[in-house]
Amino acid sequence: MNISLFRVATIVSRIFKQIRRDRRTIGLMIIGPILLTFFYLHMRLLAK
Amino acid sequence: MRNDNVVIKTERLRKTFGEIVAVDNVSIEIFRGEIFGLVGPNGAGKTTLIRLLNGLLIPDEGNAFVFGYSAVKLPLKIKKKIGYMTQYKALYPDLTARENIDFFARLNGIKDESQRKRLVEEMLQLLEIEKWADVVAYKLSGGTQQRVSLACAMVHNPDLLFLDEPTVGIDPDLRKKFWDYFRQLVESGKTIIITTHYLEEAKYCDRIGMMYRGRIISLGSLSEILSRVSFGWRLRVTTEKKINQEIIDEIASSFNVKLEAIRDREIILRYDDGSVIDDLILFFNKRNLVVEDVETIPPSLSDMFIHFIKKEFFEGDVS
Numbered sequence: 269m270n271i272s273l274f275r276v277a278t279i280v281s282r283i284f285k286q287i288r289r290d291r292r293t294i295g296l297m298i299i300g301p302i303l304l305t306f307f308y309l310h311m312r313l314l315a316k
Numbered sequence: 317m318r319n320d321n322v323v324i325k326t327e328r329l330r331k332t333f334g335e336i337v338a339v340d341n342v343s344i345e346i347f348r349g350e351i352f353g354l355v356g357p358n359g360a361g362k363t364t365l366i367r368l369l370n371g372l373l374i375p376d377e378g379n380a381f382v383f384g385y386s387a388v389k390l391p392l393k394i395k396k397k398i399g400y401m402t403q404y405k406a407l408y409p410d411l412t413a414r415e416n417i418d419f420f421a422r423l424n425g426i427k428d429e430s431q432r433k434r435l436v437e438e439m440l441q442l443l444e445i446e447k448w449a450d451v452v453a454y455k456l457s458g459g460t461q462q463r464v465s466l467a468c469a470m471v472h473n474p475d476l477l478f479l480d481e482p483t484v485g486i487d488p489d490l491r492k493k494f495w496d497y498f499r500q501l502v503e504s505g506k507t508i509i510i511t512t513h514y515l516e517e518a519k520y521c522d523r524i525g526m527m528y529r530g531r532i533i534s535l536g537s538l539s540e541i542l543s544r545v546s547f548g549w550r551l552r553v554t555t556e557k558k559i560n561q562e563i564i565d566e567i568a569s570s571f572n573v574k575l576e577a578i579r580d581r582e583i584i585l586r587y588d589d590g591s592v593i594d595d596l597i598l599f600f601n602k603r604n605l606v607v608e609d610v611e612t613i614p615p616s617l618s619d620m621f622i623h624f625i626k627k628e629f630f631e632g633d634v635s
Binding site: 272274275278279282285286289290 | 411419427452
């Protein structure tokens, strides 16, 4: 199967454009991991 | 398949989804430069047939050829000659109208940026959506989204366009504009296959295939289809003087017709056998009623549709 790099680049650029405008997803991508990290640390402290 | 004018040919095409037969034994030919309408109610199998022709579905039985190639294995060079506007708006809601059109142009292999830009601008102008070019798709009205979808399907200037219910949910004014534009396209040598469940839109097509329960129940131009229907014709007779009750009673008892409307000098009746027209004129003349005008009114498209359904599915009960 031939994969056209141009088509792949087209799709990737489309996905980035969409993410850029989707504030909720951007928020989840940044805040979500931070919250999880704090939660994990908190659980570890409690376990000690 | 070698005939250059035949763009699409299907042979006994059949597709089922479990128990449901979506497309049943469909054999059609569609020619270059025509608007071919697939007309039928929801669930008739129109979209499935289009998806089979596009190579998006694999038939259970039969074959479909597009530009001479099997629809199951369409080469990329042929796929680029096809535009497909789906029934449901296939737009990316977070991209603007312009970005959506540009995306589909790129997907269809238009690599040159200046050429792409020109084509996108042409589409925006043609479909009168320049005003909304930089508005994200989810904020656009239904009609404008429909226009953007059409632009996405056409931006790469395809030779064959599949339009699945493109006029659903848009106002009559815009619908008319769409049809005018489709006509311009076929005049420039494109081929359009369009589905609609608005029976009255069949008049805009060069040929139609009436679909019901997966089958093509009648195929041809509107006048060809009309000529196959002997049922449901109406006759309007206008006379010089008032038609009195005695004459009306006599018509009802002596002729195989159904009186539908009676006005002063005008009578509308439904007949199944065309020979009744001459007999009626003779009848009026004998009663010294000069016939001013006689007009035959063809059955409506919905009448015709019901006629063909009865013929196909309840053979022998055509009434």
